[in-house]
Amino acid sequence: MGFKGFKIIKSFLLLFSFLQIHSPDTSLCVNVINDNFDALYQTKFSGFTSACLIIYKDGNFESGFFQISDPKNGIFFIDNDNFIRGSFKHLYPLVNFSAPFLQIKDNAITFVHPIFLVKFLHIASEMNFNQRITDALRNADDQERYKRKGWTGSDKSPHMVGLAVDIGSYNFAESKQISELCSLLNLRFLEHGAGANRHIHIQDNSIWEKLNQSYIKQISHKFNSDADIDKFCRIASFNKLENDALKFSEAFNITGMGLNTLRVEYSDVMGIVHATFFAGVIEGDSRIYFNPSFLPKGIYRVEIFNNEIETGSKIIAIN
Secondary structure (H helix, E strand, C coil): CHHHHHHHHHHHHHHHHHHHHHHCCCCCCCCEEEECCCEEECCCCCCCCEEEEEEEEEEEEEEEEEEECCCEEEEHHHHHHHEEEEECCCCCCEECCCCCCCCCCCCCCCEEEEEHHHHHHHHHHHHCCCEEEECCEHHHHHHHHHHHCCCCCCCCCCHHHHHHHEEEEHHHHHHHHHHHHHHHHHCCEEEEHHHHHEEEEEHHHHHHHCCCCCHHHHHHHHHHHHHHCCCCCEECCCCCCCCCCCCCCCEEEECCCCCCEEEEEEECCCCEEEEEEEEEEEEEEEEEEEEEECCEEEEEEEEECCCCCEEEEEEEEEC
């Protein structure tokens, strides 16, 4: 075989390896088709949306739920088994986001903050899920290795605490569009690296900047110890999702010309937050219907935020 033939075979093998990495792994999917399967929310918005509910008890994370509603790929429900928590009081949880329609590098640890995930999934949907996720949760050893290689100047990173995602496989126009979306969603955009290591880094500064940097390594160790990438969300088919006014009795308006998010805080009479519901990203005015049966029984003060600006409050009882 001549040199030219060898180059062709080598190119084919590289292409095959590339396609293997880029193929979504659906082996961990569990399809649950059940009319009685509870959905977290529904909306009149016809585009891609997602939402999370984080429940606290005595100031600590107690349980979490995440729902993805995609007109093309269906409805995905991630239950509490796919959430992990840190070891510090008041610390947020992380959620496994290894949905089958995402392109994920084999060694990526797919756990991030659920509110950050709502924003990131909107960006991914706007890009038709064409970009490969190359990095998400990262441990301290990997961060030290990156520092030794000169890829970073710090031994701490938002990756270590589930507040960043790296993506590859994009062109110039896509990079520009992702940058614009990050700006609209208050996320940090950074494109760096050279050659095959060139990638886009997306992080949630609104949470990262509030963390005590002295505890980043300890928090990261706990998260990475709990992360089980072999778990996966249950995939549900909601045959009776529409027009169930009794189940989705909590309705919230979303208003605005651009990209909009909804945050709802459920607190007691002492002002202690017991649950946070976060949904988005919705373009223009719409309405979200929330299923309050996920909440523990009690009387709650409900504070409603559109794009992090308070728009109303009320008192409700969950029986």
